[in-house]
Amino acid sequence: MKKALILLGCPEAPSQTPLAVYTTYKLKERGYDVTVASTPSAMKLLEVSDPESFYVTNKVDIESCLENLNEKEYDLLFGFVHKDAAAAYFVTFYHILNTESVALVFEKDIDLLEKFIKDVQESTDSKIVSARAYHNPTPLRVKIDRYIETLEV
Amino acid sequence: MKKALILLGCPEAPSQTPLAVYTTYKLKERGYDVTVASTPSAMKLLEVSDPESFYVTNKVDIESCLENLNEKEYDLLFGFVHKDAAAAYFVTFYHILNTESVALVFEKDIDLLEKFIKDVQESTDSKIVSARAYHNPTPLRVKIDRYIETLEV
Numbered sequence: 001m002k003k004a005l006i007l008l009g010c011p012e013a014p015s016q017t018p019l020a021v022y023t024t025y026k027l028k029e030r031g032y033d034v035t036v037a038s039t040p041s042a043m044k045l046l047e048v049s050d051p052e053s054f055y056v057t058n059k060v061d062i063e064s065c066l067e068n069l070n071e072k073e074y075d076l077l078f079g080f081v082h083k084d085a086a087a088a089y090f091v092t093f094y095h096i097l098n099t100e101s102v103a104l105v106f107e108k109d110i111d112l113l114e115k116f117i118k119d120v121q122e123s124t125d126s127k128i129v130s131a132r133a134y135h136n137p138t139p140l141r142v143k144i145d146r147y148i149e150t151l152e153v
Numbered sequence: 154m155k156k157a158l159i160l161l162g163c164p165e166a167p168s169q170t171p172l173a174v175y176t177t178y179k180l181k182e183r184g185y186d187v188t189v190a191s192t193p194s195a196m197k198l199l200e201v202s203d204p205e206s207f208y209v210t211n212k213v214d215i216e217s218c219l220e221n222l223n224e225k226e227y228d229l230l231f232g233f234v235h236k237d238a239a240a241a242y243f244v245t246f247y248h249i250l251n252t253e254s255v256a257l258v259f260e261k262d263i264d265l266l267e268k269f270i271k272d273v274q275e276s277t278d279s280k281i282v283s284a285r286a287y288h289n290p291t292p293l294r295v296k297i298d299r300y301i302e303t304l305e306v
Contacts, residue, residue: 011288014167018202025204041289048290049171051178054207135164136194137201 001033004076007062007093008038008046009086013106015137016080017045021055022141023078023104026148032076034058037065062089069096076151077101077126081116091123101126102147108134154186157229160215160246161191161199162239166259168290169233170198174208175294176231176257179301185229187211190218190246215242222249229304230254230279234269244276254279255300261287 004027008020020042024034035058038046043059050056066089074097079090081103094101103120105128107113113132120128129147131139157180161173173195177187188211191199196212203209219242227250232243234256247254256273258281260266266285273281282300284292 011167014164014170015198015201017167018170018198022201022204045168045171045288045290048168048175048294049202050208051175052207054205055203135198137198141201 002031002075003073004032004034004078005065005074005093005097006034006036007077007079007086007089008036008042009062009080009089010039010083011042011045013082013133014135015106015133015140016042016082017049019104019137019140019144020046020080021050022137023144023148024056026144027076027078028055030148030151031153035060035065035074037062066092066096069093071096071098073097074099079103079126081105081120082107084116084119087116087119090120090126094124094126100151103128104140104144105130106133106140108132155184155228156226157185157187157231158218158227158246158250159187159189160230160232160239160242161189161195162215162233162242163192163236164195164198166235166286167288168259168286168293169195169235170202172257172290172293172297173199173233174203175290176297176301177209179297180229180231183301183304184306188213188218188227190215219245219249222246224249224251226250227252232256232279234258234273235260237269237272240269240272243273243279247277247279253304256281257293257297258283259286259293261285 129143282296
């Protein structure tokens, strides 16, 4: 079974937790074993959002995950990027894992959105899925669906 | 079976959707039939957050719900209040339903938090559960648990 790692940074955007659950769900449907690595506050939100762990079964602390990470340990890296810290985490994981990667970049401020896209582009050859989004998850959900459809099963 | 109505306003706070799923889950555990009435954007987030409707089975548009609402139609009104509009919805539903009610008031700004509490207190005799909260859901989750434990089954 292929393995995917989803990265969650600081959960300031209201759509992050819902979209993290959704992406986990869609990747599992596609046959991936999914682990979510997140900061402590993002993890608290995930736990409250899915109290029976019906959707998100594997959760790890992002720092512990990073300490023990090996090249090619996951077949897919899926990063949520809407803060500088999240972009930095994504770039770090990208270079250690050296695997198929996608950055999901979202921000309501267009200048910040472009800045985060540029940060990821300058430091990686990752695919980028982006939308100007804050509390409406639909533009990102549609793009996530399209990206996941392109993945080899 | 007792019936509960959860009200969700504009989903600007990152903890609202996770806490709405959590509250639905806990009220169902307590034996309530739960309906969530929400604005269109809050509903989109709920749908993405729970793609199989494992937690939230009954969802209605808040305006349609209001048009058809009758006194005592629900045994419990549970309102999420962190905007003026949400406070106004809560007060309106409170006076039509005339039933056991609780307002969950949360804001990261202490002055706004106090303003929303005052708004609810001045217009209703509802119980109030409040916390200064934004993306850490724990203070509210603990208070929600305590409130739900006080409910008669």
